[in-house]
Each structure stands twice: as C-alpha cells, then as structure tokens.
Amino acid sequence: MDDTVYLSLAAYACATTFSPGPNNILLLSSTSQFGLRRCLPLIAGIATGLVTIMLACGFGCAWLGSLVPQIVPYAKFVGAAYLLWLAWKTLRHGAAAAAGKEIRPLNYFNGFLLQFLNVKLLMLGMAAYTGFILPYGFRLTYVLTFAAIMAGCAVVGNLIWSTLGALIYPIYNKYCRAINLIMTALLVWCAYRMLLI
Numbered sequence: 001m002d003d004t005v006y007l008s009l010a011a012y013a014c015a016t017t018f019s020p021g022p023n024n025i026l027l028l029s030s031t032s033q034f035g036l037r038r039c040l041p042l043i044a045g046i047a048t049g050l051v052t053i054m055l056a057c058g059f060g061c062a063w064l065g066s067l068v069p070q071i072v073p074y075a076k077f078v079g080a081a082y083l084l085w086l087a088w089k090t091l092r093h094g095a096a097a098a099a100g101k102e103i104r105p106l107n108y109f110n111g112f113l114l115q116f117l118n119v120k121l122l123m124l125g126m127a128a129y130t131g132f133i134l135p136y137g138f139r140l141t142y143v144l145t146f147a148a149i150m151a152g153c154a155v156v157g158n159l160i161w162s163t164l165g166a167l168i169y170p171i172y173n174k175y176c177r178a179i180n181l182i183m184t185a186l187l188v189w190c191a192y193r194m195l196l197i
Contacts, residue, residue, distance in 0.1 A: 009133070009149050013128065017154035017157040017158075019157075022114060023046050023118070023154070023161075027043065028164055028183070029165065029179075030165065032168045032171075032183075033176070035169050036169075042110060044108055045108035045109060045111025045112035046155075051147060053116070053118075056125075057146075058133070058142075058143035058147050059143055080191040081191075084187070084188065087184045125150060129146055
C-alpha cells in the first residue's frame with residue numbers, strides 16, 4: 001500500500017475528529033470546569049476507547065458492515081440518551097458550583113463508555129476503513145496502522161479541545177452558569193445530530 005493512502009487517511013481523520021463532537025465538547029466542558037490535570041482520567045478513558053473502537057472497526061469491518069444497518073437505529077438512541085445524561089450532569093454541575101458544593105469530574109469509565117455509544121465515531125471508523133484500507137485487502141499491519149492513525153488524530157483533537165477548556169478555566173470560575181448552559185446546549189445539539197445519522 002502506498003504511503004499517500006495513509007496520508008489521505010490522516011487528513012480525513014483530522015478533518016472529522018477535530019470538529020465539534022461528543023468527545024471534544026465533553027472535554028472542553030470538563031477541562032474548563034476542573035482543569036486539565038483533574039480530567040486526565042476522562043481523557044485516558046476516551047483515548048483507550050478510541051483505540052478499542054478503531055481496532056474493532058478494522059478487525060470486524062466486514063462483519064460489522066452487515067450488522068451496522070441493524071444496530072444503528074437502536075445504538076443512536078442509546079448514544080443520544082447518554083449525551084443527554086452528560087448534558088444534564090453539566091447543567092447540574094453549574095447549579096452545584098453556584099451553591100458551593102464540591103463536585104468531581106467524569107472519570108475514566110465515563111470516557112471509555114462514551115466511545116461505545118458514540119455512533120458518529122463508529123460510522124467514521126467504518127467509512128474510513130472501508131474507503132481507505134479495505135480495497136488493499138486484510139493485513140494485520142494495515143489494521144494496526146489504521147487504528148493508530150484514526151485514534152492518534154482523534155486524541156490530538158481531544159487534547160486541543162481539552163487545552164482550550166483548560167485555558168478558559170479561570171474564566172469559567174467567573175461565568176460558570178453561562179458556560180455550563182452553552183456546554184449543555186452543545187451536548188444536546190450533539191445528541192440531536194446523532195439521531196439524524
């Protein structure tokens with residue numbers, strides 16, 4: 001396989017994973033509320049979930065290709081419900097912070113679980129694998145390289161959004177209610193967009 005295929009895949013991965021989506025909005029929201037260091041378990045959960053999903057897309061693409069049309073109608077509702085739950089947690093956090101209650105950021109498990117409920121990620125992974133890798137046949141090196149490129153680009157995008165959230169951390173303390181309302185609205189928007197898939 002030519003290296004230009006991998007470069008094209010990386011460009012696709014960056015274009016699709018750097019844009020606002022459930023992971024990036026959640027990380028922006030979390031790091032703006034708690035800072036980057038306290039959100040490292042959430043970031044690690046998202047990263048390992050991304051790698052797991054991309055490996056599953058690579059190894060099971062032929063099987064998943066026939067299964068996805070059957071599970072997407074159900075999975076997108078589960079994923080949207082999870083995003084709405086995250087939006088509710090974000091909105092509630094604003095009220096708790098205003099009342100002076102101690103709250104904790106989402107954890108590793110929350111980040112990892114989100115990847116399995118993120119229909120957008122599954123569809124992006126399958127589209128990328130079938131479009132860029134599958135035409136060249138099945139090889140272990142292809143699957144591993146695919147998973148590394150997709151997950152690597154997504155993690156870089158996640159870290160960019162996390163850093164942006166951490167940069168507005170001081171501002172968050174001053175305007176927590178308004179920021180939480182915006183983040184809640186963005187998570188609800190992500191859930192709505194997921195239902196349109």
